[in-house]
Amino acid sequence: MSLALGGLPSVLPADKLAELKETAGKLCAPGKGFLAADESAGPWLRARHVEAAKIPDVAENRAEYRSMCFATPGLSEHIGGVILHWETLFQRDAQGKAIVDIIKDNGMIPGIKVDKGYNKKLGF
Known part of the structure; x- marks a missing residue:
């Protein structure tokens, strides 16, 4: 039992628990x-700035x-973590640097949303 966990047993090794606490x-x-940057690929920049500037949604x-x-x-200085759309995990900038590395190199922790986005259910 661990007092650090409120008396609950930890199934994590001590080094992993320390890493989790640090994160x-x-x-x-x-x-x-957190910066919620987990927008879907299609409707990016919903404020329609892209449409006004005639920037293709690619x-x-x-x-x-x-x-x-x-x-x-x-x-x-203001953002500790960035919530990403899955597409971002595989993207690179024009110089070939992974977007995830840009986030980490700038002192933030990247994360990923685990849902699959909005899905309208019939009958609800």
């Missing part, structure tokens, strides 16, 4: 929050937009 501490640091443009956002100087 949670970084994500919940005072003054920091993976390359979404990757460039994401890399621009995540590389913003000072972003990690």
